[in-house]
Amino acid sequence: MNELQQAVEQSPFAASELASDVDLLFYAMLTVCGFVALGVTVAMLDFCIRYRSGKQVDRTLRLRNLRLPEYIWIGVPLLIFLGFFVWGATLFMRYQQLPPEDALRIHGVGKQWMWKFYHPGGQREINELHIPVDRPVVVVLSSEDVIHSFFVPAFRVKQDAVPGRYTRTAFTASEPGTYRLFCAEFCGLKHSKMRGQVEVMSAQHYAEWLDTREQSPTLAAAGEALFRTKGCSGCHAVDSAVHAPDLRGIYGRIVHLRDGRSLRADVAYLRDSILLPEKDVVAGYQPIMPSFADQLTEEELLKILAFLQDFDERDAP
Amino acid sequence: MSNATSAGDYRATKSYLHHEPHSIRAWLLTTDHKRIAWLFIASITFFFVIGGLAATLIRLELITPVGDLLTAEGYNRTFSLHGIVMVWFFLVPAIPATLGNFLLPIMIGARDLAFPRLNLLSWYVYILGALFTVFAVVAGGVDTGWTFYTPLSSMFANGNVVAAIIGVFVVGFSSILTGINFIATVHTMRAPGLTWFRLPLFVWAIYATALIMVLATPVLAITLLMVALERLFQIGIFNPALGGDPLLFQHLFWFYSHPAVYIMILPGMGVVSEIITCFARKRIFGYRFMAYSLLAIAFIGFLVWGHHMFVSGQTTYASLAFGLLSFLVAIPSAVKVFNWTATLYKGRIHFDGAMLYALGFVALFTIGGLTGLFLASVALDVQVHDTYFVVAHFHYIMVGGMVMAYLGGLHFWWPKISGRLFSEFWAKVSAITIFVGFNLTFFPQFIMGYLGMPRRYHTYTPEFTSYHVISSLGALLLAAGYLLPLLNLGWSMFWGKRSGSNPWHATGLEWQAHSPPPPLNFESVPEVTEPPYNYDARDPFDGSRPQ
Ligand SMILES: [Cu+2]
């Protein structure tokens, strides 16, 4: 048995803050459903034996109201189901909660057939993800081709990475160790090879690990460079001759569009503005911005987006 | 009920199997619903064998964690073939087109379906589409799975995706035609006195199924057509690179494919209701609730498709709404299970082969249904979605449930279809073998699913090996179990004892017709004067068979 396998097998099966809550619900449902299944089986066997043909036994039905049992076995399951639904729903809402400000934001990009991860400091890794223990982590997912799905069983999280949009999943690892990472959505030839592992380490080890990685500019800094080299600043710089919106502080701002709609500039909006500029044209401007769909890789795009997200009034490009 | 079997020349009429002409040409151009049922029985058996061989390859490959039997591409094509063939060419038509075709007219006292020629057309559409697809898949390969998710299927997959899609599209029309035919028949051709609430539950089930077929299948057809258009002409519908939306495909696909699950299981529920009442010698418990629950399942089944998309990026509130509705759709299924169980209470139970199949169905369907609740519960589905837990769940419903019911029904009505009895002993052995083999194959998959084993994996990580080995061993037993009915029924077709028209002393119009029935089923139109399953009023039936 190799080292990795050993490390995986020595790590606990429930390793995130949500995991034990999910398990609790799972075992509760297992118990109730187990009892129902057992009850039905025992009743069936009992009737089959007691009322088998040829056996002398009183077979007169004494039930007066034949509807009553029906109402009981509609009503009781209904109540139990509603209870489980509410339980599962509250838990799910916790999955969906907005992560706190200080959460570690990691970008994950699915690609046939590998996972690429980008840490905020610019460190990259493939099919491996290093994260600190006990700190909320948000993985923002996108895909370069088909749908993939980010699945870490020990954290009880799964989220599809869908081309053309950003999805995200959040978790807080609670136990250091090595955990499996799978692609759960069938994505073509080497789907089953699209797996890796998540290393959960102490905050200190994580910091050390970051330092050992090849020094590279932060995502935002790399994005700023791209903003210049790809020609965005040629139009968008404040002193540019072209009439284009000033992008400082754009993230989270309310934008008014030419067709009268207004919306908040979130990541999806920014992404669409770059790839499909004719979709949402800003009021007061001509639709002259070209589409960059063929000129930016998913990776460059997320760098530019990282830059735009903390591009505020102070910085001048 | 009036009894029409005594007249002399009625007896002299040859049965539908033997009357002239019985050349191959006559069989292929027949409009007799009973012969068309046979065309379907032969065809779905053929496709079941193909799908089964693919399943065998899959289970053999998965005995070890590494890929040693098939290449990655071979494996992906094999499971795609398995899914496409089993879902569309076996499960969907299985009971409606065979037992439904054969029995529906006889059960309501009619001479044929409302549109006999349409019925034959339905078979041709089916067989041509299905053969074309299988040819395309075997010759060029399709590796998208039966779900054809975009943009994988529309832009990235190699192989004959368009051909396969066109084949499935064509076969869909067979479903629609059959559905229309059944609906028209039930509405217009019931014998005098056969009111809606005197209909056997099998007829109710087929009716509910037909409704789903007619309402849902067109959506599948449109969706598949859009995939083909995107693939051929680069029209942006689902691919974001062309400005499309990949999730739109999933919405449309599951809008058909979830109800399709009920196309596959409702007829099975109908079959089992007939068998259990007969061998418990008792009226079905809660007849009206049983009928209404079929309709309720068909209706609510249209509103739960989003439970396949909890982790797709669908909004939280959509997921919660679909989750709630998915819990609700389980209620009518629960009602059915409890009513079947209650039917046994104070019955006079006979353990014939068909009955063992039906009891097996109830047990497996219960497990399949209960594990469905885990999938409806959004937070748990996050963990088990796209893992072997889901694989196990739907095999419990579709193989444990539906195939058990189909085989049970085939045994139950075999004397009607063939006029012969089969070996009860081997029928029981096969029912038990299949039950044990099935559980051995699929129960371990629940466990490894919760532990995180993703589905559609050609190779896997070593911690799942032991579960896969058990599963593969179970599959061997299961395969052996499936061979037994083929041999047993095949043998009885030629050498079985004559059964007489009603060997189980069952109620229902079909048992008044001769076995096998003559071409027009009844000598004179029967009249119905009593409620269904009036077993209490009948002789207790000690279990002796005609000699
Ligand atoms: Cu994948």
Ligand SMILES: [Cu+2]
């Ligand atoms: Cu579904």
